[in-house]
Structures are given as structure tokens and as C-alpha cells.
Amino acid sequence: MSKSILIHENGGPEKMQLADVEVGSPGPGQVKVKHTAIGLNFIDVYTRSGLYQTPLPNAVGREAAGVVLEVGPRTKGFKKGDRVAYCGVLGAYCEERLMGVDQLVHVPKGVSDEQAAAIMLKGMTTEYLVDRCAKPWLKKGDIILFHAAAGGVGLLFGQWAKARGYKVIGTTSSPEKAALAKRNGYKWVIDYTKEDIVAEVKKITKGKGVPVVFDGVGKDTWNASLDCLQPRGLMVSFGNASGAVPPQPVGILNAKGSLYLTRPSLNAYTATRKDLEASAKSLFKMVKSGKVKISIDQRYPLAEAGQAHIDLESRKTTGQTILVP
Structure with missing residues (x-):
């Protein structure tokens, strides 16, 4: 069983409840990932409140990093023990989950799990905003x-x-x-x-x-x-x-x-596997170069995701925030 923050109906932070969820084994093209750090983003508030409509129940978040626990049949490019990260995939507020490998990227040496979880969505958003969206101007x-x-x-x-x-x-x-x-x-x-x-x-x-x-x-x-x-x-x-x-x-x-x-949206700028890998590569390169420094400014236990949302909405947080499973 995996601990997961679920919402069964849209509303305030109180709608997020900690629950036990059966994860199961990965199927073809999937891996089971154990999260080590989960990113907090304003899009999570939109999901929880219903501004962005999503199927219910769900585990809200869209960004995390972790390690591969198990690899499904006919799954290429990933093995047990690989450090991985992702963003844009609903359901991140949990300890473990099944993931399609098309949505994962490898986390290189020189980038920590906390850094990867905190910056995948925000960092690749920054990459496309600066380097692609507005570059012609x-x-x-x-x-x-x-x-x-x-x-x-x-x-x-x-x-x-x-x-x-x-x-x-x-x-x-x-x-x-x-x-x-x-x-x-x-x-x-x-x-x-x-x-x-x-x-x-x-x-x-x-x-x-x-x-x-x-x-x-x-x-x-x-x-x-x-x-x-x-x-x-x-x-x-x-x-x-x-x-x-x-x-x-x-x-x-x-x-x-x-x-x-x-x-614009990140999904449109990472719509293909090639675009996703290129964006992540550019992000990790910038972090490893030291030109973009990552500071984890707030950490909350996964069970306190509701308080993290309260602080985020009231603008009490700065910089990068993660949930710790």
C-alpha cells in the first residue's frame, strides 16, 4: 500500500485527505516509482479548486522525483534503481505510483532528487519561456x-x-x-x-x-x-x-x-519525446553549470500538503517548495 493525498471533490485545502492506495505492478511500457521528493506548484491549487477540471478522485500533484522500484514487461530505457523525474503527469502527491516511461527523464549526477522534484515543471517552464516562446522578440x-x-x-x-x-x-x-x-x-x-x-x-x-x-x-x-x-x-x-x-x-x-x-503551456512545448528530453537536458545543464542555482526554501511532510497549499495561496512561500513522502 502507498500513502496518497486524494481529493474526491473540488474545494479548499481541507478536501485533500491522506489515504492508503494499492499500487500494483507495472504493465508494458511502465515502471513503479518510489518518490523521494514531490514538487509543489500553483497548478496544484487550480486542480484542487476545480479551476482546471480533472477526473476525480486524484492525487493532485504533477511533479516528482524518485527511484525505479520495478520495471514492467517490454519496457525499454529504464531499469531498477534508476533515478528519474517527471512533470505534467497528474497524481504526484503519493509515496509510490505506476508511470509510463514516455513521461520520465533520467536525473543526471550533479542534480539531487530534491532539486529535480522542485524544478522540473518550473524549470522547463522557464526554459521554454526564455529560450523558445519569446526568443524571436x-x-x-x-x-x-x-x-x-x-x-x-x-x-x-x-x-x-x-x-x-x-x-x-x-x-x-x-x-x-x-x-x-x-x-x-x-x-x-x-x-x-x-x-x-x-x-x-x-x-x-x-x-x-x-x-x-x-x-x-x-x-x-x-x-x-x-x-x-x-x-x-x-x-x-x-x-x-x-x-x-x-x-x-x-x-x-x-x-x-x-x-x-x-x-502558452508546458505541455505544448514538450509534446514530443524529443522536445521533452531536450528541455530537461537544457534545464539540468543550466543547473549543473551553476548559472541557475536551486534553493529548497520550504519542505512539508506529504501528510501536510493542505498546509502547504494554504501557505502557497497566501503568498507565504518563496522560491521552491517540496513535499517529503
């Missing part, structure tokens, strides 16, 4: 804007973008978070509780605005993000931390300067 030396700079993706993004030669403006909600962001690659930080985001961005860019805004906050920052863009700039709306952006008239993009808009 950017050249070295450009100033770009990222909201929620002290969050899990934010701290990785600041380091990654700096390593690629961009100058990054971040937004945060406190002096402590601003200091953390500056330690992680941000050249400028705007405290949106005290400063006007648009005015500060225009001041930094001498009135030009930025070519790209990366917005994982959603509803609360939508208007400011558009107003920070240069004509023909790109709005990358990749998350809904403050809630979903309400329906918008397409003409707003014209009125704000012939803007471009994309609503």
Missing part, C-alpha cells in the same frame, strides 16, 4: 518584465534570463521578496504594493516600454502588462495566480499598439 541587452519575481518560476527565470544576456525587471509585494529577486538575477524590482508598475517600467526604459512581458499572475496584472509593452510587443500570459483574465475584446491589442498575445 528578443536580443541580448533587451529589458523585459516578469511578474511575481520571488515565486518558484520567478527565481529561476531571473537567473536564466540574465544568463542569456537579458536585463530583467521583476515585480514583488515586499522588500524581503525584492531583495530575494535581486539575488536571483533581477536588475530592477518594483514593489507593486507601493509603486505604479507602468510608471516605473516607463522610467526604467526611458519611456519605451519592454518588448516582452511574462505574466503568470493573470487578472490582477493584465492591464498593467499591456501598458508596459512597446508597440508590436509580446504579451506572454502563462498563468492565473490571481485568477483567470476575464474575456477581452481582440481590439484591445490594436488599441495598445498592435500587440501580440500568446497563452
